[in-house]
Amino acid sequence: MSAIKTFYLSRVLGSRIYSPELDVIGKLEDIIVDISYERPKIVALKLKTEKGHEEFDSGPFDLIKRRGKYYLVCKELKPINLSKINHVYLAKQILDRQIVDVNGRKVVRVNDLRFAMIPSGTFLVAVDVGIEGLLRRLGLAKPLKFLLKPFGLSIPSKFMPWDEVEHINLPNLSIKISSPYSKLLTLHPSDIADIIEELDRNSQIDFMNTIDEEKAADVFEELEQDVQISLLENLPVQKAADVLEKMPADEAADILDDLDKEKAEELLNEMEKEASDEVRELMEYPENTVGSLMTTDFIAFKKEMTVQQTIDELRKLKPESDSIYYLYVLDNDEKLLGTVSLRDLIISDPDIKLVDIMNQRVIKMQDYDKIDDLAEIISKYNLLAIPVVDNYSRLLGMILIDDVIFTLLKSRKRKL
Amino acid sequence: MVKQKTNFWKKILIFLAVLGPGIITGSVDNDAGGITTYSLAGAIYGYKLIWTLIPAFIALVVIQEMNARMGIVTGKGLADLIRENAGVKTTFLIFIGVLIANIGNTATEFAGIAGSLEVFGVSKYISVPLSAIVVWFIVVRGTYKSVEKIFLIFSLFLFVYVISALLGKPQWGEIGESIIKPHVEFEFNYVTMVIGLIGTTICPWMMFYLQSSVIEKGLKPDNYKYSLWDVVIGSIITVVIAFFIIVACAATLHVNGIEINEAKDAAIALEPLAGSFAAMLFAFGLFIASIFSACILPIATAFSVCEAFGFEAGVDKSLKDAPEYYTIFTIILLTGMGIILIPDAPLIQITLWAQVANGILLPIILFYIMRMINDKDIMGNYTNKVFHNVVGWSTALVLIILSVVLVVLPIIE
Numbered sequence: 001m002s003a004i005k006t007f008y009l010s011r012v013l014g015s016r017i018y019s020p021e022l023d024v025i026g027k028l029e030d031i032i033v034d035i036s037y038e039r040p041k042i043v044a045l046k047l048k049t050e051k052g053h054e055e056f057d058s059g060p061f062d063l064i065k066r067r068g069k070y071y072l073v074c075k076e077l078k079p080i081n082l083s084k085i086n087h088v089y090l091a092k093q094i095l096d097r098q099i100v101d102v103n104g105r106k107v108v109r110v111n112d113l114r115f116a117m118i119p120s121g122t123f124l125v126a127v128d129v130g131i132e133g134l135l136r137r138l139g140l141a142k143p144l145k146f147l148l149k150p151f152g153l154s155i156p157s158k159f160m161p162w163d164e165v166e167h168i169n170l171p172n173l174s175i176k177i178s179s180p181y182s183k184l185l186t187l188h189p190s191d192i193a194d195i196i197e198e199l200d201r202n203s204q205i206d207f208m209n210t211i212d213e214e215k216a217a218d219v220f221e222e223l224e225q226d227v228q229i230s231l232l233e234n235l236p237v238q239k240a241a242d243v244l245e246k247m248p249a250d251e252a253a254d255i256l257d258d259l260d261k262e263k264a265e266e267l268l269n270e271m272e273k274e275a276s277d278e279v280r281e282l283m284e285y286p287e288n289t290v291g292s293l294m295t296t297d298f299i300a301f302k303k304e305m306t307v308q309q310t311i312d313e314l315r316k317l318k319p320e321s322d323s324i325y326y327l328y329v330l331d332n333d334e335k336l337l338g339t340v341s342l343r344d345l346i347i348s349d350p351d352i353k354l355v356d357i358m359n360q361r362v363i364k365m366q367d368y369d370k371i372d373d374l375a376e377i378i379s380k381y382n383l384l385a386i387p388v389v390d391n392y393s394r395l396l397g398m399i400l401i402d403d404v405i406f407t408l409l410k411s412r413k414r415k416l
Numbered sequence: 417m418v419k420q421k422t423n424f425w426k427k428i429l430i431f432l433a434v435l436g437p438g439i440i441t442g443s444v445d446n447d448a449g450g451i452t453t454y455s456l457a458g459a460i461y462g463y464k465l466i467w468t469l470i471p472a473f474i475a476l477v478v479i480q481e482m483n484a485r486m487g488i489v490t491g492k493g494l495a496d497l498i499r500e501n502a503g504v505k506t507t508f509l510i511f512i513g514v515l516i517a518n519i520g521n522t523a524t525e526f527a528g529i530a531g532s533l534e535v536f537g538v539s540k541y542i543s544v545p546l547s548a549i550v551v552w553f554i555v556v557r558g559t560y561k562s563v564e565k566i567f568l569i570f571s572l573f574l575f576v577y578v579i580s581a582l583l584g585k586p587q588w589g590e591i592g593e594s595i596i597k598p599h600v601e602f603e604f605n606y607v608t609m610v611i612g613l614i615g616t617t618i619c620p621w622m623m624f625y626l627q628s629s630v631i632e633k634g635l636k637p638d639n640y641k642y643s644l645w646d647v648v649i650g651s652i653i654t655v656v657i658a659f660f661i662i663v664a665c666a667a668t669l670h671v672n673g674i675e676i677n678e679a680k681d682a683a684i685a686l687e688p689l690a691g692s693f694a695a696m697l698f699a700f701g702l703f704i705a706s707i708f709s710a711c712i713l714p715i716a717t718a719f720s721v722c723e724a725f726g727f728e729a730g731v732d733k734s735l736k737d738a739p740e741y742y743t744i745f746t747i748i749l750l751t752g753m754g755i756i757l758i759p760d761a762p763l764i765q766i767t768l769w770a771q772v773a774n775g776i777l778l779p780i781i782l783f784y785i786m787r788m789i790n791d792k793d794i795m796g797n798y799t800n801k802v803f804h805n806v807v808g809w810s811t812a813l814v815l816i817i818l819s820v821v822l823v824v825l826p827i828i829e
Contacts, residue, residue, distance in 0.1 A: 098726070134508075138504060138508055226632070
């Protein structure tokens, strides 16, 4: 007989519970933790007693191991009101479920849970996601270890500390998680997207619903197309429209193109007029034209502006990093005259006009040009972006090199 | 956004969007094992067994409808749900069964590839390793998704069996009679054949596959009616093709008293009776069905095992990211291929044992499906209605009895 400091959930489920007088009270069915702690604290036990299934405030308890079997001795069992506690049923809601491994950036399955007992209580410290946990559940871990030992082999075990866990997959969503999905949100949107793709559809929707539009749009852009479509169809219309508004118009147009007409129209109507008009315009371009790929988020200045005015304007606009490298110079009819670089602005005299320092030999494309030629031109002239004009040389938008690469990757995948 | 040959691809994509998971599953369901069983049934019993296709059809629709509904409502795969609701031990046992059964099934597919190409004069020692290499590359290089679409178009070629059957000039009167007045015998071989027919139509891996494709398609509860039709049409395809294979063999082989052992014998025997064109069509259909299933079976199995035990999985994952997934896939493929390459491999026994493994699994999985689909925590408002439950449980019960008989019969023998 020995007292235990750490233990696994799988080993104690089904164990007998004793009163201090060593009367059998019942069998352990589930452990309930308070997840507002950094490491969830055990607050209640669900027992199967003669009267049925009941939850009790566990208070401090002793765990005793005798001949390989575990017994719980509870000092006193009080009825508990769980409605005020941010609680989770571990066996029902966490064990065997999928959780997100924030550091490993993937979705794993909970094979077992590990607790630590300290004087202030018993806490959930780690999640077992390894083979050893599986074998322990099957009752094979010990015999196998015994067999492997003479050969100097061991069973690979894998634990995740609880603070690297994100329990997205809670089946009962009325439970409030203290800071929803916060750990996940520290990752790069592209990594978050990879994780979301692994989740089941309902969890994907819940997740996107929880985060704010700005972040949702960033993540959404990085998702695979089929996930994007399924999300747009399943998210509340308002949320879906908000996300689309925050996205670059060209990407929103891409996605809406692939939705069915009715749904796309519904979303466009829900979006703010300014954003949806832009998207609608882009959607009119046939798929193999340059226009369908361009973004309308570009920065352009009138030729009469001075270098100082331009820099002031840039400070005000605070453009995203991908659009700041190419600044376009227009005449009064919106016609594209030339480009200036940040370098040009910095080294020039503040009072000089843009028209005098701009580079006039602009490589550009027309909106109805074929996409096939685009990659060639971009690589031939080593461009990071290329402006798109209409028949009258009026600037309509620009195409960024990432969009070109993305398109190439997509068409290559399709050809395979 | 770049879509060269836009119209062509777009048309195919729309076409596939209309097709859907039920129809794909329905086509894949007529794999090498299925074609073999139908051929044998037609050759030995003529039109007598055609009536079995009706209960097989009902069972197929009932079970697949439940799978589709579970996929739509939960957004989770069947393996996922079993793991979350049945616990580790049951899941482990089920998946040991799934692995064994599907290695056997994969071997049957390779037997189909070997047999069909032998009709065209290609040795199995060339055709089997070559097709295994092709299958491995298709899956590991991540081109599986596009290949699936191509195969789907190919699977339309399964309708060659309709032509094969018509070339044999079947007796429509007799066919009609056998459906209206089912002929039931309680002779051992007859019963085994009936069970074999229903067993090959309803197999466990099909349930995993259908549920996953419903999810992948992103169907939602509003789509339920559409999905039901999809399942019904898929089941009709399965049964119609089965019907014509039986008819093709019954009209030619049975009438002339020719005995066959496997599907390729049927193709060879068809030649003098229905012309070499019919024979080649039969063999071609067998080849397409076999290689399609040889791709899908190992990958679907590996996927559901990984889903259940929390390993990374998916055709878009690299070898490095999902080692367990590709290891399981490769083992299934290699073992399936290896069995067929053993000289004088006991093919009939292998098919039989694969069926027995399927037979043991089917009632267990059905039991859990029935339990989960009635669980409000899982299905919300979409649990079974009384009608569903009556039809569902009686289907389950009949299949359980059939499976028990199927398992016990060879042991008694």
